[in-house]
Amino acid sequence: MADFLFVYGTLRRACAHPMHAVLAADSRYVGIAQYQGKLYRVSHYPGVVPSDNPVQQVVGEVYQLLKPAQTLAALDRYEECSADFPAPHEYCRELQQVTLENGDSVSAWVYLYNHDLAGLKQIVSGDYLDDWFQQ
Template sequence: MRIIVYGSLRRGQGNSHWMTNAQWLGEYRIAGYELYDLGHYPAVIKGEGEIDCEVYRIDSSILAELDELKNDTRDYKRELVKTPYGSAWMYLYLHSVDGLKRIDSGDWVHRKDDE
């Protein structure tokens, strides 16, 4: 199975250690989504933009760990989306983004460049 990561789980980011045992497949810019800044990590919702992602092959134990990480906040749901590497799971934010800063570039790693 595969997973799309777009924020703190990407290479060189604060939570990238969660992806240590995953196989990196490549980068991907996915259309139809918007990226918002929650502080230490981002929120993604369906929308008009594009976001920069990384796609990984993972096993069920990594998925279970990521589900636990995301479910602790109760802020995300997992959805299957198409990528050039095959279908992959992506976590979408469940709450309103009203008042949150949108990262217009769609790139969490370079979000400071948007300011």
Template sequence: MRIIVYGSLRRKQGNSHWMTNAQWLGDCQLGGYEMYDLGHYPAVVVGEGEILCEVYRISSSILTELDALKRDGHEYKRELINTPLGSAWIYLYQHSVTGLPRIDDGDWLTREQ
């Protein structure tokens, strides 16, 4: 199975250690999504923009760990979508993004530039 990561789980980010045993398949841009800054990590919702993300092949045990990480605060839900690298799971933010700073280029790594 595959997973899409777009924020703190990306390479060289604070939570990238969760992806240590995953196989990186490549980077891609996904249309139809918008990214917002929650402070230490991003929120992605369905929208008009594009996001830059990484796609990994993962085991079911990694998916279970990521589910626990992402659902701890009940902020995200996991959905299966199509990507240029095959179908993959993505975590989408479940709360309002009203008033949050939008990351217009959809790239978490360039948010402060």
């Protein structure tokens, strides 16, 4: 089984965040994908939660991890959900189904937002880049 990762925020290529370079160094870009969820602006970064509504789709990118243990450990530190950080963590990494542009579904790691959503603005388009470029 291949290890896939779905990224929807600052780790996307267009954001040019330094952590994207870490991801890109040890992975293969697969393509654009969608995840059935709701996207929120947490701060200068987003958070996603699963949704039961198939209309609610979050846009992101899928990567095949070539060194999954190493890459996920680095990303867990970046997302502050490793054992180095006190619980409850802001994010939890879980396997979720995502849909690629060609319609194929794959199981991919997704960093899900793990705190209260009260007071957070929903990014209705489901695309963080729409919100990010407006900031």
